[in-house]
Amino acid sequence: MKGKKKVGIADTTFARYDMGAAAIDELRKHASVEIERYTVPGIKDLPVAAKILFERGCDIVMALGMPGPTPLDKTCAHEASLGLIFTQILVSKHIIEVFVHEDEAKDERELAMLADRRTREHAQNVIKLLFKPEMLRKEAGMGMRQGFEDAGPLRL
Amino acid sequence: MKGKKKVGIADTTFARYDMGAAAIDELRKHASVEIERYTVPGIKDLPVAAKILFERGCDIVMALGMPGPTPLDKTCAHEASLGLIFTQILVSKHIIEVFVHEDEAKDERELAMLADRRTREHAQNVIKLLFKPEMLRKEAGMGMRQGFEDAGPLRL
Amino acid sequence: MKGKKKVGIADTTFARYDMGAAAIDELRKHASVEIERYTVPGIKDLPVAAKILFERGCDIVMALGMPGPTPLDKTCAHEASLGLIFTQILVSKHIIEVFVHEDEAKDERELAMLADRRTREHAQNVIKLLFKPEMLRKEAGMGMRQGFEDAGPLRL
Amino acid sequence: MKGKKKVGIADTTFARYDMGAAAIDELRKHASVEIERYTVPGIKDLPVAAKILFERGCDIVMALGMPGPTPLDKTCAHEASLGLIFTQILVSKHIIEVFVHEDEAKDERELAMLADRRTREHAQNVIKLLFKPEMLRKEAGMGMRQGFEDAGPLRL
Amino acid sequence: MKGKKKVGIADTTFARYDMGAAAIDELRKHASVEIERYTVPGIKDLPVAAKILFERGCDIVMALGMPGPTPLDKTCAHEASLGLIFTQILVSKHIIEVFVHEDEAKDERELAMLADRRTREHAQNVIKLLFKPEMLRKEAGMGMRQGFEDAGPLRL
Numbered sequence: 001m002k003g004k005k006k007v008g009i010a011d012t013t014f015a016r017y018d019m020g021a022a023a024i025d026e027l028r029k030h031a032s033v034e035i036e037r038y039t040v041p042g043i044k045d046l047p048v049a050a051k052i053l054f055e056r057g058c059d060i061v062m063a064l065g066m067p068g069p070t071p072l073d074k075t076c077a078h079e080a081s082l083g084l085i086f087t088q089i090l091v092s093k094h095i096i097e098v099f100v101h102e103d104e105a106k107d108e109r110e111l112a113m114l115a116d117r118r119t120r121e122h123a124q125n126v127i128k129l130l131f132k133p134e135m136l137r138k139e140a141g142m143g144m145r146q147g148f149e150d151a152g153p154l155r156l
Numbered sequence: 157m158k159g160k161k162k163v164g165i166a167d168t169t170f171a172r173y174d175m176g177a178a179a180i181d182e183l184r185k186h187a188s189v190e191i192e193r194y195t196v197p198g199i200k201d202l203p204v205a206a207k208i209l210f211e212r213g214c215d216i217v218m219a220l221g222m223p224g225p226t227p228l229d230k231t232c233a234h235e236a237s238l239g240l241i242f243t244q245i246l247v248s249k250h251i252i253e254v255f256v257h258e259d260e261a262k263d264e265r266e267l268a269m270l271a272d273r274r275t276r277e278h279a280q281n282v283i284k285l286l287f288k289p290e291m292l293r294k295e296a297g298m299g300m301r302q303g304f305e306d307a308g309p310l311r312l
Numbered sequence: 313m314k315g316k317k318k319v320g321i322a323d324t325t326f327a328r329y330d331m332g333a334a335a336i337d338e339l340r341k342h343a344s345v346e347i348e349r350y351t352v353p354g355i356k357d358l359p360v361a362a363k364i365l366f367e368r369g370c371d372i373v374m375a376l377g378m379p380g381p382t383p384l385d386k387t388c389a390h391e392a393s394l395g396l397i398f399t400q401i402l403v404s405k406h407i408i409e410v411f412v413h414e415d416e417a418k419d420e421r422e423l424a425m426l427a428d429r430r431t432r433e434h435a436q437n438v439i440k441l442l443f444k445p446e447m448l449r450k451e452a453g454m455g456m457r458q459g460f461e462d463a464g465p466l467r468l
Numbered sequence: 469m470k471g472k473k474k475v476g477i478a479d480t481t482f483a484r485y486d487m488g489a490a491a492i493d494e495l496r497k498h499a500s501v502e503i504e505r506y507t508v509p510g511i512k513d514l515p516v517a518a519k520i521l522f523e524r525g526c527d528i529v530m531a532l533g534m535p536g537p538t539p540l541d542k543t544c545a546h547e548a549s550l551g552l553i554f555t556q557i558l559v560s561k562h563i564i565e566v567f568v569h570e571d572e573a574k575d576e577r578e579l580a581m582l583a584d585r586r587t588r589e590h591a592q593n594v595i596k597l598l599f600k601p602e603m604l605r606k607e608a609g610m611g612m613r614q615g616f617e618d619a620g621p622l623r624l
Numbered sequence: 625m626k627g628k629k630k631v632g633i634a635d636t637t638f639a640r641y642d643m644g645a646a647a648i649d650e651l652r653k654h655a656s657v658e659i660e661r662y663t664v665p666g667i668k669d670l671p672v673a674a675k676i677l678f679e680r681g682c683d684i685v686m687a688l689g690m691p692g693p694t695p696l697d698k699t700c701a702h703e704a705s706l707g708l709i710f711t712q713i714l715v716s717k718h719i720i721e722v723f724v725h726e727d728e729a730k731d732e733r734e735l736a737m738l739a740d741r742r743t744r745e746h747a748q749n750v751i752k753l754l755f756k757p758e759m760l761r762k763e764a765g766m767g768m769r770q771g772f773e774d775a776g777p778l779r780l
Contacts (some may be wrong), residue, residue: 011609015608016622039601047553048561055560078235082238085236088203094196094204097200125197136195140168140174140176141168141176145170154173155265156268237387241394241395245395251360292325296323296333297329297332308328312420400707404676408665448664453635453637453642456638456665467732468732484765484776506757512709513720520716543702547702547706580778
């Protein structure tokens, strides 16, 4: 018998906001899932962390990170993202990447709020992917955004 | 006995136009195929969605998305595209990527029309790949475009 | 008994010149090979087309395409090239990529001539790879170019 | 019976500081581990060096390098990083990448100090990943940096 | 009984200097190895050439090429490099990439000298990797360069 769904939370010590805690709090609000958390130094360590979490039985993984603002940071984020995508293709399971770039907000307070909100809204996406795919289908093409206001569907 | 061909439709809640509905409508106009739709949050979730659709028996997948206009959005689209290409190589089946970039049109109305038209013209390509490869061969080198006017063959 | 060598020709409807026809014409001039042609919509569909051609018994594949001039087109070409390289690594067989970028020529007529000439010169490379590797070795370091004048070896 | 944990040290002759020696010194200070060192010419040789170290029984690998300051050097670093990420995904084990870019410091002395300090702080991360994952979890979201002052958690 | 080590030499007709001949000459000066040479049209054909050379029993491969100076050439080199790295990861054997970019030298004579010297110095690295890994370890962090003067270790 297959028990509860298990969600992996891969996060970093590099991030300046505890996205992992926000993700776990939000997941627990919406569903009864098993959770395994795995903290690594930086975003480039997230792909293998996710791979390891899948090998420990996770059905889906959230990969949480806060890339810095320099060109080198942007390259790191790009490399991490490619690694996360290839890991998903190899294991045929979703990794929901939640990256908050330091230059997306105008000050530290806004950055923290963005990190919190985006993480929580993506945690809700994780719940939908696991349990309510029909809700995602209803939102198809609706211009949903995580952390910012939804763009909404195009006006004709 | 192998039954009907099955087409996977992977689309996103991030998109601002219901490309999935347009694709399904167009496919149904031209052929009798089984269709499975799978909606994910964003374009970076499309590669694994396509992989999962193939594992559920799809013969071909359409990956539909609308990347935003910022450099970060462009990088996301690039990452998604690479993931879609590697998924195809792994499973030896086509994924027809239909991406409509927000900065390809001058206003929201034109963007919606572009998204609709490009999706439908690529749905026709899906039909050709599945049932009428000889039609594609006849169009080889003809400068075909999806969503915009065809460029046509070079004038000599 | 292994019969004739088989060459796959993967080309696109996006291209504005019938590079596939040029390739086949040139191959037939120089050798007796079996040829299978597979036309897809765009260059990003070429990697899986090549993979499928190898699965249908091809010993080598030509991947023919004409990327457009915009930054987005350049990114597509880059993605396609990476896909072609990974396909080769997976199957341990050559794919000769023949891409003609729209901004490599000053007008449509020159572009068509470039597409024709580059395709044909690469078709000759295919023949050499299949049947006359010693001819390539003789040209090693000679500054050979396809479609343009050879650069030639460095003058000392 | 599984004996001591084994740490692989992959470093380069291109680097201008003996990061390998610093890593080994720091590891020995904090834990009793077996160490295997493998020196290659440049950073692009690190991914396969790490793969080989894993095949020789390493549980984790440190990949140490000092990319130069030119755009070409940056591209090499990007390629090496992607290779390191894919190696990790294939073997499901961590490679801690420690790259120190030549343009991160204002003079040679500062560069050496940065290389030494970042290597040592990442060696401590290796120890944590192997033996004290709960310490990393406690530092999650704390804005840890290696080689420079920690950024710290966001102020609200 | 395992006989002599075998070195693969993959080179191109695009290059403007016979790097393959230089590599073979240098290898023969320093060791008794079996050599197999495989010439392909351009640098993007090198990854699969290396893969094929490994399948023919090579223990290590040198991939020799001379990318042109344009942005498109730089992209080709990047793609080739990624392919070479992934090939190494797949087979767990080294490919020593020796690329000489046309814009690294101020004239044709200097370019030829650079191509010759870099190739030979990397051939010596091949010998060290195969037979004298302890020599590379001694040079770790010494700022070694191939083709140009060594940068040397950092001054403190």
